[in-house]
Amino acid sequence: MTDHDPRSAPAWSRLPGPLPVNHAWVDARLWREIAARCHAEDGRLGSLWGSDERPTGSGFVVHAILVSQEGWHWISLKAGDTNPRFPTLSDLFPEAARQERALFDLLGIGSGAPDTRPWLRHEVWGPADFPLRRDRADAPPAARGADPYPFVPVRGEGVHEIAVGPIHAGTIEPGHFRFSVMGDEILRLEARLGYTHKGVAKRFEAMPLATGARLAGRVCGDSTAAYAGAYAMAVEAVSGCAPPPRALWLRALLFERERVANHLGDLGALCQDGGLAFGLTQFGLLKERWLETHRRLFGHRYLMDVIVPGGVACDLDATALGLLESEGTAVLETTRRLEDIVDDHAGLQERFLGAGRLDRAQARALGAVGLAARASGIACDLRALWPSPPYDALGTRVSTRTGGDVAARVGVRFDEIRESLRLIQAILAQLPPGPVCAPCDRAEGLLGLGAVEGWRGRILVAITRARTSGDHHVHIHDPSWQNWPLLERAAPGDLVPDFPLINKSFNLAYSGLDL
Amino acid sequence: MHKLIRQILKTGILPRLPSRRRDAVLETGAPGPSLTDEIGRALAVRHVDTGSCNGCELEIQALGNAVYNLAALGVHLVASPRHADVLLVTGPVARAMADPLRTAYEAVPNPKRVVALGDCACGCGVYTANYATVGAVSPVIPVDLAIPGCPPSPEVIREAFQALMRPRLRGSGIRGLMRRFMARDG
Incomplete structure (x- = not known):
C-alpha cells in the first residue's frame, strides 16, 4: 500500500x-x-x-x-x-x-465537535500533555489537581442527582454514574468512565507484536479469547500468515465457549437481581463447571494465552473432544430446564418485561452493536454477516428479539447459548486434522485489522505501521463504546432500584473500554 | 414451582470443598495476617477494583458459587468500606483510582487488612507504571497479604481468606504464615 x-x-x-x-x-x-x-x-x-x-x-x-x-x-x-x-x-x-x-x-488531535470535556484524562495528566505523542518524555505526570467534571444537569423542581462510583457497591469494575431523578424515577443517566485507563496503547508500543498477544488477552478478562483472537487476526494480516484450518476451528470453539460462559454467568446475576436466588445458584454452578473444563483442557479458566498469532497454543485429543461433546449435551439440557423455570416465574418476568426498553429506532440511531442491538431487533452479527472461517462453513443463526427490554436481552442470551452449543457440537464433529499453529513472526504489511464477534459484540483490533517495529500502534475497540450510550438511553423512565437489573442485562465493559 | 423444586433436588447438596492446592504461595508483611483473633468474628470484605481487567472480579464472584461457598467460611462481601475489615484490591492502580483507593482505605475501621489480589495488584502484572498507571497496590496503601495469579483461582483466594481467619498459633508475619501453609499443604 x-x-x-x-x-x-x-x-x-x-x-x-x-x-x-x-x-x-x-x-x-x-x-x-x-x-x-x-x-x-x-x-x-x-x-x-x-x-x-x-x-x-x-x-x-x-x-x-x-x-x-x-x-x-x-x-x-x-x-x-x-x-x-x-x-x-x-x-x-x-x-x-x-x-x-x-x-x-x-x-491532542481536535475534531471541532462541541463537547470538549475530557473523557480519559481525569486530570491525571495536564490538558496540554498528550501521552501517546511519541516525543513525550516518559515521565510520570505532575500531581493531579481537582477533577470537576460538568455533567449535563437536569433542572426543575424536585429534581436531584444521585452520584454513584467510581467504586460501585458490588464486585464490579469502577466507573461513575450520575442519575438525575425525580423521586425514584430516572430522568437522565450520564456515565463517566475512564477510571481504569492504564495506557494500554502505550504499553503495546513497547512490546513486539508476538508478545503483545499476552496483553491483548488481558485488557478485558471476560473476553480474553475474543480479544486475543482479534489481535491474532490483525497480526496475521500484517504478517501474511495463514493459520492452519484446525487452529481456526479451535478458535471458534473457544469463542463460543467464552460466549456460553458469560451468558450463563449473566443469566445467574439477572435472576439474582430479579429476586430469584435459585437462578444465581444454578447458573453459577453451570458456569463453574464450564470454567473447570477450560482449566482442564486449555490450562486456563478464562482461556488466557490460548490463542496466539499464527494459531492456538492447545490441541484436543479424542478423549477431550468426547468430554466437550457430552458436556455440551448436558449443559443444553439443564439450560433448557432453567429457561423453562425463568419463563414461568411470574415475579422474575414482572421485573424483566418492559425494564430498560430501547426500541429499534433508538438502537439504530446510536449505532448499537452485538447482543444489545439484537435484543432491539437489529440482526448484526459478524459471524453471519461477514463470516470468516470456520463460520462461513458453520452458518450461524442470528437471534433477534424486538422487545428491546431486559426480557429481550435475557431471551437473546438463552437463544445464543443454544446456538453456541449447536456450533460447538458442529465444530467438534467437523474439526479438521493437522497442525494448530503456523510461524507468524515477520510483519511485512503496514496495516492489519482483526474482528471477532465477542459475547458483547464486535471487537476490533487495528495495527498500523506494523513493519517498523517501535513505530507500530495497536488500537483496540470494544463494542461498549457503542453500547454505553444505549444504557444511558434505556434507563430513563425506569426506577432507580431497577437500574442494577437493566445494567446487568447489558453488562458492558469498563477496562476493555478505558484501556 | 414444581420444576424449580425438582431442579433443586436434582442438584442435591454439594460436598464441602477439600483443600487441593499445594502450590499456594502467599506473601505477607507484618503484622500477621490473621484478623479474627483481633476482631473475634467473621470477616467483612470490601472489594476495590483499581484497574483490573475484570478477570479477578470474575473469580471473586465465583467464590460465591455453590462450589466455593465463601459465605460458609464466614466471609462476606460488603457494599461499604465502613462495614469492612478487609480491603480486597484488584488490578494495577490506575492513576484515576489512586485517590478513590486511599479514600476507601481510610474509611475501613481499624484493625484492618489489605489483600492485594492477582498479579497486577501484587506487582503490576502485564502492565507497567506509566503516565496512566501508578503500579502495584503496595506503593499506594500498605498490603498485608498478596495473592499472585492471573487471575488467582478461587481455591487460592479461599485459602488466603482461611489464612486471614486462622488463629495465630506461633510466629506471625511472613515466616509464620509460610510455615503454616507448608505444614498444611505440603
Missing part, C-alpha cells in the same frame, strides 16, 4: 486477511464524504482513533473504520504535524463523540 494523492477519488486497496476491508488515504473532504455516504447507506462507524506517525513523515493520522452493506472501509486522514485537526464524524455517528474526546486526550 502506498500513500496516494487523496485529492481525487480514494484509491482503495484491499487489506490481507479474512475480512473484506478496503483501505484508503483521504483528505478532509473525502473523509466527510465517505462517512456521509456510509451513513446514508445505513452503515455504521466501527471505530475511530489516531496515531502519531510523525517519525515516518505522515504526521498525526486519524483513522476510521466504516461498516456498511458494501463491506468494510478503513479511511486514514493526515491531520497535520502541528495543531492537528480533523472534521468530526459525531454529527453523523453519535458513537464517535466519546471516541473523538478520547483521541484528543491521548494525542
